[in-house]
Amino acid sequence: MKKFILTLLTLLFSMSVLAHGPTPQKVQESITVKIAPSKAWEIVKDFADFKKIMKIRSFDDEIMKIKYEMLKKDGPFSDYNAYIIVKKGANDKESVIQWTARFYRTYKLNPPIPEGQDDATAVAAVKKIVGPGLKSLKKALETK
Amino acid sequence: MNTQNKKFIRIVFFFLLFILISSCQNKEKINPKAYITNQGDNTVSIVDLKKLKVIKTLEVGIAPLGITLLNKKKLGFIGNVGTDDISVINTNTDQIIKTIKLNTAPLSLTSSPDESKVFVTDWFKNNILIISVEEMKVINSIKVGVTPSGIAFNAKYNYLIVTNRDANTVEIYDNNNKLIKKLSTGEHPFGVYTEGKYAFIANVYDDTITIINLEKWSTQTIKVGAHPYNIMTQNDLGFVTNTVDDTLSVIDLKTNKELKQIRTGETPENLDLHKDLNLLVVTNWGSDSISIYNLNDLNLIKEIKTGAQSRSFGDFILH
Numbered sequence: 507m508k509k510f511i512l513t514l515l516t517l518l519f520s521m522s523v524l525a526h527g528p529t530p531q532k533v534q535e536s537i538t539v540k541i542a543p544s545k546a547w548e549i550v551k552d553f554a555d556f557k558k559i560m561k562i563r564s565f566d567d568e569i570m571k572i573k574y575e576m577l578k579k580d581g582p583f584s585d586y587n588a589y590i591i592v593k594k595g596a597n598d599k600e601s602v603i604q605w606t607a608r609f610y611r612t613y614k615l616n617p618p619i620p621e622g623q624d625d626a627t628a629v630a631a632v633k634k635i636v637g638p639g640l641k642s643l644k645k646a647l648e649t650k
Numbered sequence: 651m652n653t654q655n656k657k658f659i660r661i662v663f664f665f666l667l668f669i670l671i672s673s674c675q676n677k678e679k680i681n682p683k684a685y686i687t688n689q690g691d692n693t694v695s696i697v698d699l700k701k702l703k704v705i706k707t708l709e710v711g712i713a714p715l716g717i718t719l720l721n722k723k724k725l726g727f728i729g730n731v732g733t734d735d736i737s738v739i740n741t742n743t744d745q746i747i748k749t750i751k752l753n754t755a756p757l758s759l760t761s762s763p764d765e766s767k768v769f770v771t772d773w774f775k776n777n778i779l780i781i782s783v784e785e786m787k788v789i790n791s792i793k794v795g796v797t798p799s800g801i802a803f804n805a806k807y808n809y810l811i812v813t814n815r816d817a818n819t820v821e822i823y824d825n826n827n828k829l830i831k832k833l834s835t836g837e838h839p840f841g842v843y844t845e846g847k848y849a850f851i852a853n854v855y856d857d858t859i860t861i862i863n864l865e866k867w868s869t870q871t872i873k874v875g876a877h878p879y880n881i882m883t884q885n886d887l888g889f890v891t892n893t894v895d896d897t898l899s900v901i902d903l904k905t906n907k908e909l910k911q912i913r914t915g916e917t918p919e920n921l922d923l924h925k926d927l928n929l930l931v932v933t934n935w936g937s938d939s940i941s942i943y944n945l946n947d948l949n950l951i952k953e954i955k956t957g958a959q960s961r962s963f964g965d966f967i968l969h
Contacts, residue, residue: 529713529715529731530935532936532959563876587893587894589916606916606936
């Protein structure tokens with residue numbers, strides 16, 4: 507019985523993954539840092555850790571926004587575009603750094619989708635970049 | 651007071667109440683609305699374009715994307731790529747009145763000018779599905795090229811125009827569902843718009859727009875911003891959403907040159923306009939919102955929060 511339910515769940519899960527089709531995926535995470543937005547922006551613009559994996563596409567000083575494309579081509583995602591925005595925090599000495607990534611899974615043809623090339627795998631991989639990336643940025647911002 | 655009088659007062663009371671309710675409903679009916687598909691939270695935000703606010707959020711199928719509206723029949727068709735079906739909305743009551751099962755992902759939708767048919771691109775099996783609006787079911791299909799993406803109906807020639815994203819082509823079908831022309835586009839053609847004797851296609855990967863003259867079958871290419879997604883025209887101007895630049899390119903269609911770019915929300919995808927109200931509405935996938943512009947001066951009137959990953963691929967303003 508247990509096995510049956512497990513099989514059923516697996517089937518249902520894989521069906522929902524299959525059914526999703528060509529949908530762009532979104533990962534959006536924010537972190538609060540104890541530094542004024544203008545100062546944070548100067549550091550974010552030139553953050554070396556990001557340059558290792560992503561190429562800067564453009565800057566916008568007015569809205570404190572930087573756009574990246576992915577250099578790393580071996581991840582389980584494709585067409586990765588991301589932007590990081592520095593926003594005002596709760597007070598003058600606080601900022602909120604928001605990272606938004608848009609990407610697709612690697613397999614773009616019709617179902618069945620091979621394992622490891624689906625939406626869930628792509629989202630998990632990008633979350634592993636965004637989460638730790640924001641944490642290392644916070645560390646850099648608050649120690650400078 | 652006698653029973654007769656009480657009865658009379660009651661009738662008058664209900665009569666007045668009825669007038670009040672129906673006048674309110676009429677007022678609601680007059681206001682133009684925008685229907686925004688939010689792919690991230692399986693809803694449609696309904697925006698009153700006079701009050702400039704969301705008046706209702708409707709639950710639809712999973713991952714809604716494409717849309718077409720029937721102004722005369724007061725119906726909206728929403729394509730859900732997660733549940734492989736179409737939610738049909740009565741736009742008077744803003745309730746779902748029917749779900750049409752497709753068993754394939756409906757990527758984009760358009761309708762015939764007489765509102766008798768809705769056309770749906772079948773992303774997985776490379777078809778255009780034809781839905782009879784009267785019967786509310788698929789009555790026919792046309793086999794087309796790979797990855798049919800954007801779709802538009804040209805009322806001047808009765809052409810059905812479809813972009814093939816992964817083949818870098820556009821196909822044009824006539825009234826008898828016969829392929830009459832297949833042309834090369836830029837790289838990764840996605841959104842398509844048609845008006846009069848022209849069709850306009852956004853080529854995502856090479857940052858261009860292809861303009862097709864449907865009479866002479868000649869084409870022209872215009873450079874726009876990064877990763878254009880869709881296009882719409884009004885008089886001599888073209889408007890293009892540049893998803894990676896977060897801008898709208900404004901094109902002069904007399905000289906076929908980009909005049910300027912104006913800022914949108916994040917990752918702008920699709921657009922539609924309301925000529926009487928002079929409004930241009932852009933859906934912002936990244937900022938979960940829509941940007942509303944004045945068509946005369948292209949100034950931003952308001953950005954309104956909608957739902958997660960707002961897209962509305964198709965015509966989404968009800969007149």
